[in-house]
Amino acid sequence: MRRLLTVCLAALLLSSCGGVPTAGVKPGATAVPDLPPMRRFPATAAPPPQRSNAEMARDFMDLSFSLESGRALPVLTRFEEPIHVRMTGVAPPTAAEDLGRLLARLRNEAGIDISSAPDGPAQITVEFLPRKVMQRLVPRAACFVAPRVGSWEAYRRAPRADLDWATLTHRDVAAIFIPNDTAPQEVRDCLHEELAQALGPLNDLYRLPDSVFNDDNIHTVLTGFDMLMLRVTYAPELRSGMTAPEVAARLPALLARLNPAGERGRAPLPDPTPRAYSEAIETALGPGTFAPRRRVAAREALDIAEARGWRDTRTGFAWLALGRLSLGHDAETAQIAFREAAAIYESRPELALQAAHADMQLAAFALSNGEAEEVILRANRSLPLAAAAENAALLSSLLMVKAEALDLVGRASEARQVRLDSLGWARYGFASDAEVRLRLMNIAALSPATRMRQK
Structure with missing residues (x-):
């Protein structure tokens, strides 16, 4: 069963995978170009597994x-x-x-x-x-x-x-x-x-x-x-x-x-995931739970992971969940959580795609702070990973933040092309053209340039 997660990890600053907050975005503040045709990934085979x-x-x-x-x-x-x-x-x-x-x-x-x-x-x-x-x-x-x-x-x-x-x-x-x-x-x-x-x-x-x-x-x-x-x-x-x-x-x-x-030797026995961790993650990210209880559950999952000494995808995911659930509530905690997740993911080559999800969130913070070069750096290293994983939602979101950063450093022509490219992928990654347009507007609203125009 593919579980319904309220944390849409490829998305940015969203209240759920199916909705986009519009607070702070004034109509007409951000020009939304006509949407290009939907883009699709070519048929490819997966690379072979790398573990023993x-x-x-x-x-x-x-x-x-x-x-x-x-x-x-x-x-x-x-x-x-x-x-x-x-x-x-x-x-x-x-x-x-x-x-x-x-x-x-x-x-x-x-x-x-x-x-x-x-x-x-x-x-x-x-x-x-x-x-x-x-x-x-x-x-x-x-x-x-x-x-x-x-x-x-x-x-x-x-x-x-x-x-x-x-x-x-x-x-x-x-x-x-x-x-x-x-x-x-x-x-x-x-x-x-x-x-x-x-x-x-x-x-x-x-x-x-x-x-x-x-x-x-x-x-x-x-x-x-x-x-x-x-x-x-x-x-x-x-x-x-x-x-x-x-x-x-x-x-x-x-x-x-x-x-x-x-065939390259034996590997250490993995530490089993206790049911308490799974239940905490499901409470944090599943439907039907109020926001304060979600944040408590994310911390419970994190406490279990750290108590067991994990430095793997489970601890990184708990940090990622806590960061997402802290957005709009405690920005400092959210940024710390995303950086902790990124540190775990970046330390292990097999977690490169997970690192791209953390990069997306950290690029959003960097864009809000006007740190255009950091946005471009994080987007550029994560874009190939999102494309290889055929994740159009993540790919389009990375392209959107990159486009805003390019505008900040005066590369307007390049920004327009990157933004147009993002929309083709977004039409595959998201549920409707209306959601695509609102997502673009909300990412644009993070930029200091957009906030200046809104004043």
């Missing part, structure tokens, strides 16, 4: 034999026949192309026999429906997957026991439910995460630095690690019904065959 096979064997076991709730799964399950996928409901205009690209990647990178079935029966159905309809039943989900059903109506009528993944011995039918009134990027991200869980691992692990199987939502498209996990799941050495000891006995040779570059 010893680490990835442990990750595979933890991902494949537990649910997100912590419940153990008795056996490995997967589809044992060729898999067909169909879309139903009112699909967004970008969905068919994004699904086609994803299926091609799953065939080429994970070796899965999977294809689309627009008119025939399918093992996996992707149904699009309005967000408010979906969240009446599942309020904390941005999108989700369920076993043994092929439609929303079947899901609504199904006994809860039939929807329990732990009762499966193999997979034959599943349905994915995605809102059709959200950003094109969010639709694509849901396709990646939910189809991966429909096919393979059902758990999420906050400790993973390089995976969509992590509730931090930093990685939004399937990574090289994710493709390896799926390739292992569908390897001929494994089958549905195998127990954890049976799978664990086969993993070393299997990973050596599939990922020979990962």
Whole structure:
């Protein structure tokens, strides 16, 4: 399940992922150009995973034999026949192309026999429906997957026991439910995460630095690690019904065959993430909680991380969450939190994308202070990372702050081109043209030049 997070980490100074505050922005204070055509990322394969096979064997076991709730799964399950996928409901205009690209990647990178079935029966159905309809039943989900059903109506009528993944011995039918009134990027991200869980691992692990199987939502498209996990799941050495000891006995040779570059010694055992940390993060970032309690929960997650001596993605994410939740309440705490997150992320090469999210927030502070060169520096080093991760929301936000900084140093012509480029990506990254325009205006409002014009 892709969780609904009120912290939209690719965005800037927003009250939620679906809304943009307009306080302090006077109509007409910032010229908004006509919006260019939507930009899309080219089809590319993910780079191979960089961690050792010893680490990835442990990750595979933890991902494949537990649910997100912590419940153990008795056996490995997967589809044992060729898999067909169909879309139903009112699909967004970008969905068919994004699904086609994803299926091609799953065939080429994970070796899965999977294809689309627009008119025939399918093992996996992707149904699009309005967000408010979906969240009446599942309020904390941005999108989700369920076993043994092929439609929303079947899901609504199904006994809860039939929807329990732990009762499966193999997979034959599943349905994915995605809102059709959200950003094109969010639709694509849901396709990646939910189809991966429909096919393979059902758990999420906050400790993973390089995976969509992590509730931090930093990685939004399937990574090289994710493709390896799926390739292992569908390897001929494994089958549905195998127990954890049976799978664990086969993993070393299997990973050596599939990922020979990962054969480089053992790795230290990871410190498990206690349920208290996960619950604190969910309270801080999930829906239905008042702002003061969110900030308390973010600090609780941070306290757990620091007490356990973590200097990994979990501590960085707790700092990032605290920083975001402190915006508009305590700017000094927010800036300190983002700098702490950046320090952790920058110390570990595998957390480069996470560092780009921190850079976005720190660039916003620098823009507000008129520190144009720092804005440009942070944007320039993070833009390639956002593009490589296919994160149009983050990419467009970085381009917007860079454009304002270029204007501050008198590079007006370059600023116009960068701003125009940002809008093409924003049309894919955000939910509507109105949101794109308001986002541009709010980022422009951070600039001292805009504030001078408003006086």
